[in-house]
Every structure is written in C-alpha cells, then in structure tokens.
Amino acid sequence: xxxxxxxxxxxxxxxxxxxxxxxxxxxxxxxxxxxxxxxxxxxxxxxxxxxxxxxxxxxxxxxxxxxxxxxxxxxxxxxxxxxxxxxxxxxxxxxxxxxxxxxxxxxxxxxxxxxxxxxxxxxxxxxxxxxxxxxxxxxxxxxxxxxxxxxxxxxxxxxxxxxxxxxxxxxxxxxxxxxxxxxxxxxxxxxxxxxxxxxxxxxxxxxxxxxxxxxxxxxxxxxxxxxxxxxxxxxxxxxxxxxxxxxxxxxxxxxxxxxxxxxxxxxxxxxxxxxxxxxxxxxxxxxxxxxxxxxxxxxxxxxxxxxxxxxxxxxxxxxxxxxxxxxxxxxxxxxxxxxxxxxxxxxxxxxxxxxxxxxxxxxxxxxxxxxxxxxxxxxxxxxxxxxxxxxxxxxxxxxxxxxxxxxxxxxxxxxxxxxxxxxxxxxxxxxxxxxxxxxxxxxxxxxxxxxxxxxxxxxxxxxxxxxxxxxxxxxxxxxxxxxxxxxxxxxxxxxxxxxxxxxxxxx
Amino acid sequence: xxxxxxxxxxxxxxxxxxxxxxxxxxxxxxxxxxxxxxxxxxxxxxxxxxxxxxxxxxxxxxxxxxxxxxxxxxxxxxxxxxxxxxxxxxxxxxxxxxxxxxxxxxxxxxxxxxxxxxxxxxxxxxxxxxxxxxxxxxxxxxxxxxxxxxxxxxxxxxxxxxxxxxxxxxxxxxxxxxxxxxxxxxxxxxxxxxxxxxxxxxxxxxxxxxxxxxxxxxxxxxxxxxxxxxxxxxxxxxxxxxxxxxxxxxxxxxxxxxxxxxxxxxxxxxxxxxxxxxxxxxxxxxxxxxxxxxxxxxxxxxxxxxxxxxxxxxxxxxxx
Numbered sequence: 001x002x003x004x005x006x007x008x009x010x011x012x013x014x015x016x017x018x019x020x021x022x023x024x025x026x027x028x029x030x031x032x033x034x035x036x037x038x039x040x041x042x043x044x045x046x047x048x049x050x051x052x053x054x055x056x057x058x059x060x061x062x063x064x065x066x067x068x069x070x071x072x073x074x075x076x077x078x079x080x081x082x083x084x085x086x087x088x089x090x091x092x093x094x095x096x097x098x099x100x101x102x103x104x105x106x107x108x109x110x111x112x113x114x115x116x117x118x119x120x121x122x123x124x125x126x127x128x129x130x131x132x133x134x135x136x137x138x139x140x141x142x143x144x145x146x147x148x149x150x151x152x153x154x155x156x157x158x159x160x161x162x163x164x165x166x167x168x169x170x171x172x173x174x175x176x177x178x179x180x181x182x183x184x185x186x187x188x189x190x191x192x193x194x195x196x197x198x199x200x201x202x203x204x205x206x207x208x209x210x211x212x213x214x215x216x217x218x219x220x221x222x223x224x225x226x227x228x229x230x231x232x233x234x235x236x237x238x239x240x241x242x243x244x245x246x247x248x249x250x251x252x253x254x255x256x257x258x259x260x261x262x263x264x265x266x267x268x269x270x271x272x273x274x275x276x277x278x279x280x281x282x283x284x285x286x287x288x289x290x291x292x293x294x295x296x297x298x299x300x301x302x303x304x305x306x307x308x309x310x311x312x313x314x315x316x317x318x319x320x321x322x323x324x325x326x327x328x329x330x331x332x333x334x335x336x337x338x339x340x341x342x343x344x345x346x347x348x349x350x351x352x353x354x355x356x357x358x359x360x361x362x363x364x365x366x367x368x369x370x371x372x373x374x375x376x377x378x379x380x381x382x383x384x385x386x387x388x389x390x391x392x393x394x395x396x397x398x399x400x401x402x403x404x405x406x407x408x409x410x411x412x413x414x415x416x417x418x419x420x421x422x423x424x425x426x427x428x429x430x431x432x433x434x435x436x437x438x439x440x441x442x443x444x445x446x447x448x449x450x451x452x453x454x455x456x457x458x459x460x461x462x463x464x465x466x467x468x469x470x471x472x473x474x475x476x477x478x479x480x481x482x483x484x485x486x487x488x489x490x491x492x493x494x495x496x497x498x499x500x501x502x503x504x505x506x507x
Numbered sequence: 508x509x510x511x512x513x514x515x516x517x518x519x520x521x522x523x524x525x526x527x528x529x530x531x532x533x534x535x536x537x538x539x540x541x542x543x544x545x546x547x548x549x550x551x552x553x554x555x556x557x558x559x560x561x562x563x564x565x566x567x568x569x570x571x572x573x574x575x576x577x578x579x580x581x582x583x584x585x586x587x588x589x590x591x592x593x594x595x596x597x598x599x600x601x602x603x604x605x606x607x608x609x610x611x612x613x614x615x616x617x618x619x620x621x622x623x624x625x626x627x628x629x630x631x632x633x634x635x636x637x638x639x640x641x642x643x644x645x646x647x648x649x650x651x652x653x654x655x656x657x658x659x660x661x662x663x664x665x666x667x668x669x670x671x672x673x674x675x676x677x678x679x680x681x682x683x684x685x686x687x688x689x690x691x692x693x694x695x696x697x698x699x700x701x702x703x704x705x706x707x708x709x710x711x712x713x714x715x716x717x718x719x720x721x722x723x724x725x726x727x728x729x730x731x732x733x734x735x736x737x738x739x740x741x742x743x744x745x746x747x748x749x750x751x752x753x754x755x756x757x758x759x760x761x762x763x764x765x766x767x768x769x770x771x772x773x774x775x776x777x778x779x780x781x782x783x784x785x786x787x788x789x790x791x792x793x794x795x796x797x798x799x800x801x802x803x804x805x806x807x808x809x810x811x812x813x814x815x816x817x818x819x820x821x822x823x824x825x826x827x
Contacts, residue, residue, distance in 0.1 A: 050717070052717055072718065072719040073719035073720075075719070076719040082717075084717065088711070088713070088714035088718070089714065090711050092777050092778070093706070093707060097703060101715060101718040102715070102718040102720040104703065106700060111701060112699060113698050113700055113703060
C-alpha cells in the first residue's frame with residue numbers, strides 16, 4: 001500500500017484552474033520528484049498537501065485512507081512538514097523561535113515559554129543537520145539568505161516528519177550546503193520518511209529522487225522510476241518542444257553604442273564596472289544570487305545611484321539620480337519583483353499599463369480616458385494578454401499575463417533607447433516565456449539596446465548576443481556566443497576552475 | 508552548545524546591544540528634560556509634584572501598554588478612550604445597585620468584551636483593525652451617553668478611599684497597581700506562547716498560519732488585554748477623580764499611540780518593547796507636567812507633543 005496517494009485532485013483560483021487533474025502514489029521511504037515548468041501546478045499541489053489551501057476536487061490518501069487536510073495544523077498533525085519556496089521566516093525573531101513557531105516548549109504553566117529549552121532543541125536540530133555554527137539566538141534577519149534557507153529547512157526537521165515536502169530548497173544555497181541537505185534527505189528516507197522534492201534543476205532530481213512525476217498544465221502527464229526516465233524524454237514532456245526551438249534568431253546587427261558604463265562603483269556592492277550595450281543588441285548579464293547584477297542595473301536606472309563612475313546614453317551624460325529621471329532619459333527597467341514593485345495588484349490592467357506614459361494621454365494632467373483605453377488596448381492585442389476586461393484587477397490574471405502587463409506599461413513609453421530586463425520570465429509559464437523572448441528580440445531588432453539579467457542559464461545563453469558574468473560586484477568575464485558553454489559561464493560566476501564546476505548547480 | 512550560551516538565551520541580543528543610538532538619545536532627552544525642569548522650577552522636584560506625575564501617568568500608562576500589545580500584532584485600537592469612559596461610568600454608576608467591587612468587575616468585563624469584539628471582528632472577517640475599532644470607538648461613545656449623559660459620582664466612600672485616593676507611604680495606590688501590571692505585560696510579550704505568537708503574526712501573519720498556529724486566538728487575546736487595560740484605566744481614573752464623566756477620554760487613544768511610537772513601537776507590527784513604551788509614557792507625562800508648571804497654554808502643549816512625536820519617529824527611522 002502506498003504511503004501517500006493523490007487521486008484526481010483539482011484546484012482553481014478565481015476561475016483559473018491551477019491544478020486540473022493530478023494523480024500519483026508513493027511508497028514510504030521513497031523520494032518523489034515533482035517536475036514541471038512554472039505554472040504546471042507544482043506549488044499549488046504542494047499547498048494542498050500542506051493544508052495552505054484546500055482542493056476543489058479529488059482525494060488525498062495516507063496509508064490508503066482518505067484524509068481531509070483543512071488547514072496547516074491538520075497537515076502537521078498528520079506528520080506532513082513543508083519547506084516553502086517563499087520564505088515563511090520572521091526576520092525579527094530568533095532562529096530558535098522561528099524553528100519552533102507554534103510548538104514552543106513551555107515550563108511550569110503551559111503558556112510560559114521555556115527559552116533555554118527552545119534554544120537547546122534548535123541547536124540540536126541544526127547540529128544534526130550539519131550546521132552547528134548557526135546560533136539559535138541570532139535574529140533570522142541577521143543571517144545570509146542561504147543561512148535563512150537552512151533555517152527554513154531545519155524548521156521542518158524539528159519533529160521528524162512522516163512526509164517532507166521540499167519546494168525548490170536549493171535555489172539560494174551553496175553546493176556544499178546542498179550536499180548536506182541531500183545527505184539529510186537520504187537519511188530521513190532510510191528511516192521511512194516519504195520525501196516530495198520539487199525542483200526544476202533536473203540534475204538534482206536525478207541525484208536525489210527514486211521516482212519522478214511530471215506535471216504539465218495542472219495535470220500529471222508522466223511518471224516512473226528515475227532509472228527508466230531519460231532526461232531528453234523528460235524535457236520534451238515538460239516543455240513540449242526541444243530547447244532549440246525556443247529562442248528567436250537575431251535579425252539585425254549591433255550598431256552605435258547606446259549605453260556606456262565606465263568604472264561604476266557603489267561601496268562594496270559593486271566595483272569598477274565598465275561595459276557598453278549597442279543599439280540592436282541584447283547583452284546578457286549572469287551572476288549568482290548576491291553577485292550584484294541587479295544592483296548594477298538599479299544604479300543605471302537611478303533607483304540606487306552609484307557612488308562614482310559615469311553612465312552615458314547615446315553619448316550624453318546620464319547619471320540618473322532617480323528612476324523618473326531615467327524614464328525621462330529614455331531608459332526603462334522591468335524589475336525582478338513583479339508583485340513587489342512592478343504592479344499595483346489590486347489596480348486595474350488599464351491603470352497599471354498606463355502608469356509610465358501619462359504624457360501620451362494626459363498632457364494637461366487630465367486623463368483622456370478614450371485615448372488611454374485605445375493605447376492600452378493596442379498593447380493588450382499586441383502582447384496577446386488574456387483577460388476578461390481591461391478594467392479587472394491585475395491580481396486576477398495569471399503570472400504570465402501579469403508580466404505582460406508590466407511589459408505593456410513600458411512599451412507604452414515612447415522613444416525608449418535602453419530596456420533593462422531583470423528576470424523577465426520569473427514565475428511565467430513556458431508558452432508565455434516564448435512570447436516574451438520574441439518580444440525582447442523584436443525590441444532589439446527595432447534598434448533598441450537591451451540589457452537582460454537572468455539567473456536562468458538556458459535563457460541567458462539562448463537570448464544574449466554577448467554575455468557579461470558578474471561575481472562579487474565585478475564583471476569577471478565578457479563572452480561571445482561561441483564561448484557560451486554552461487560550464488565556462490558557471491566557472492566564471494562561481495570563481496572556480498572550469499573543471500570543478502558542478503553543472504548540476506545550474507538551471 | 509555550552510551552558511553559558513543557553514543561559515544567555517533570550518529573544519533579544521545582549522544588554523548593551525539592545526539599546527540603539529535612538530534609545531540612548533531618548534533616555535538622554537528625558538534626563539535633560541528632568542534636569543531642566545528641576546533647575547527652572549522649584550516646584551518640580553517636590554514630593555507633591557512627583558506624586559502628581561506618578562498618578563497622572565497611570566491612565567496613559569495602562570492605555571499605552573494595552574495599545575502596545577495590539578500594535579505588536581500589526582493592529583491598532585482606537586476604541587480605548589471610549590472604553591475608558593464607559594468603564595468609569597459603570598464602576599461608579601452601578602454602585603447604586605451593587606457593591607463597588609462588583610461594579611468594578613462589570614466595568615472590567617465590559618472592557619474585555621469590547622476587546623474581544625474588536626479582535627474577533629478583525630480576525631474572523633479579516634477586517635482592518637483601524638476601521639473596526641473606529642466603529643467601536645464611535646458606537647461605544649454613543650452607548651456611554653445613552654447609559655449616562657451626566658456625570659456619575661461614586662456611592663461607596665471606600666471606592667475612593669481604597670484605590671484612587673489611597674497611598675502606601677508616599678506612593679499612590681493607583682501607581683502601585685500600574686507598577687504591578689507593567690511587568691506582567693513585559694512577561695506576556697517576551698515569555699508567553701501567546702505573546703510571541705502575537706508578535707510573530709504582526710510580522711507575517713501567513714507565515715504564522717502556515718506554521719499551524721491558531722492565529723485568531725492569539726490576535727483576539729491581544730485585543731482583549733487592550734480592552735481590559737483601558738477599562739482598568741477608566742476605573743482608576745474615576746476612583747482618583749471621584750467623578751466619572753461621559754465625555755472623558757476623547758483623544759486618549761492618540762496619546763497612547765504616541766507613547767508606543769515614541770517608545771520604539773512600529774505601526775504595522777514588528778517592534779516595540781514594554782520598557783520603551785514606559786519611557787514614552789514617562790516622557791509625555793513629564794512634558795505635560797513641566798508645561799503645566801510653566802503655565803503654558805494647552806494649545807501650545809498639543810503643538811509641542813505633536814512635534815515630539817515627529818522628532819521621535821525621525822530619530823528612530825531606519826536608514827534606507
């Protein structure tokens with residue numbers, strides 16, 4: 001009898017199905033990898049297992065018996081522990097308090113927290129996990145992002161889980177930390193814990209999993225033992241096409257330099273950064289988390305200006321002090337945090353799309369509603385944004401369509417000479433990705449300069465005409481397509497010899 | 508893990524590090540104000556005046572500690588002034604029908620019940636606490652006038668003699684009650700499951716929910732405690748003054764919020780300590796007292812208090 005079985009489960013949000021029909025089963029002590037593109041339904045499935053949300057239809061069975069998981073506490077009572085992709089840590093609280101949230105040890109009266117005991121428990125769990133150096137009394141906010149992820153995982157290990165769900169657990173941790181995690185996963189599985197492992201890093205999946213279930217468009221479309229499923233077949237099932245057909249070909253040639261950056265420096269964030277981007281060219285920028293790539297872009301855009309160095313745009317000085325100066329100076333930046341600073345989620349599509357181009361439809365400060373509808377409408381058609389009504393809140397759109405609204409906002413601004421894209425396809429499904437790639441290539445072909453930051457190696461290698469690799473706030477390599485080998489790029493990004501590079505740490 | 512490391516275990520870092528530059532400036536400012544007052548006015552450091560200060564800060568003290576508990580959850584309670592008024596009226600007015608201790612019990616139960624209502628509406632229906640408590644603030648003030656549109660006076664002499672008018676040595680009983688309540692708030696915030704959960708949910712409610720914690724229970728508790736404290740403040744005030752007026756307490760919620768903010772509390776959750784709030788209460792009380800000693804017009808007093816809040820918030824502003 002399988003330990004965990006999911007039978008024809010389905011879930012929708014605001015009428016948009018996120019999970020349509022997923023079924024699988026897994027025996028106790030096995031590691032099951034869930035694979036699929038963004039938007040395939042992995043995260044929604046995980047949320048239903050962990051009680052964060054309830055299924056609309058279908059059943060979850062534990063040891064053959066249907067269980068109702070009405071909330072997170074139900075899941076915990078069943079021994080299901082989840083490590084979420086988005087941090088659920090509280091920066092103002094100590095490591096121990098975060099790990100024991102909801103199950104703090106008490107003494108004497110049952111409501112009095114036993115702090116020494118809490119710290120002892122946390123220290124023991126962290127030491128067992130292989131991280132005795134993390135201080136249980138430290139505030140989580142004072143830890144590095146990687147260490148926070150370790151604490152997030154350790155939180156799930158406090159009570160030995162019967163079912164452990166890991167959602168992209170290695171996205172921000174180092175290779176050494178990841179190998180400790182794999183050791184822990186293996187030892188848990190050996191003791192009978194069933195592990196659900198979600199990752200889009202296929203090399204990791206092949207390293208740790210016993211079996212694989214592939215999700216696509218909210219359905220389970222393929223499952224089997226790892227040893228029986230080849231990578232080629234897996235990728236083809238997930239994406240529905242070979243990788244070579246995804247990236248559009250370049251038409252034009254790079255001409256005059258548009259962006260010229262010289263010796264740009266901001267304290268210990270980035271130092272002595274010099275490069276140029278020419279009209280008609282897509283320059284990729286790759287670096288590991290924390291390398292300073294986003295900060296460089298933000299400095300050019302005036303969001304966090306550099307301390308020294310020069311930026312020129314089409315030969316003119318362009319040391320922008322604020323984003324609004326940059327926009328007036330014909331620069332657009334699509335930020336990586338769509339929900340945080342790209343969109344006002346509860347405002348309408350029209351309001352969001354028109355946010356950067358008031359001058360086109362409100363020259364005297366009074367909005368010409370018809371003109372705005374017309375302008376936004378054009379972009380909605382051009383980008384084929386799927387929506388019921390331009391007046392509906394952006395929140396109701398899927399991730400891919402939300403991203404298109406952000407793009408529409410910037411495409412509505414006239415005479416942009418430089419587009420900066422920071423993670424333009426994060427959280428976007430594969431079909432929309434292809435559309436966005438085409439749109440970026442079209443922009444470049446129309447004579448715009450494009451700077452594209454991405455942590456997805458295939459994307460950056462597929463799109464860039466030239467690649468800058470950033471490490472520790474410096475540009476450490478400039479590569480042309482003939483040198484676009486993932487091992488080479490990664491070796492530069494991580495600062496190691498090419499031979500030591502672990503390609504499984506790549507996207 | 509050595510024994511020393513676990514013994515020093517505490518949610519906050521070591522003693523000295525716990526004081527930021529803003530905290531030290533804040534303490535320095537209060538001390539400076541006290542020195543200035545002592546030098547400029549002979550009346551300031553007299554026993555009579557100090558007793559006055561200690562009695563007067565009890566009202567805002569209770570309101571502010573209650574407010575702190577709610578603000579740490581990311582919420583706010585605007586209804587405390589109305590609760591204070593109704594509690595005072597119940598504790599005095601009901602003495603016509605029952606023993607004053609029973610009247611006090613009814614008043615306190617009313618405060619807790621209003622707090623429960625605030626917390627329940629906020630938690631259960633995911634409403635904004637500003638709106639919920641704005642509504643209860645208004646309704647309760649109306650209810651207060653319905654119950655008594657003229658002042659009520661205590662029937663039982665002992666109501667004043669035992670509480671508001673009583674002293675132990677030179678120390679007013681009101682102040683002693685407050686001095687006992689304050690550490691219990693500190694204990695709640697730092698050493699109880701509910702207090703820690705309430706703080707955590709003020710930072711990230713979803714994260715706490717996903718940890719399997721009954722978020723609503725702890726949220727409601729904070730509002731109940733706040734309502735109860737407001738009622739205690741109302742009873743103590745009526746007992747000290749020997750009169751309960753339906754119009755008392757209008758705007759008191761602002762003084763309480765001010766004390767929390769001056770003491771380092773963050774509206775929206777994620778900050779504020781009991782010690783800091785006591786400092787805020789003391790600072791406001793001393794400023795009030797000094798301005799009164801110098802016969803400064805009350806309009807200027809309001810102006811100055813507003814400026815103090817702005818300066819305090821600016822001083823505590825996190826560098827971007």
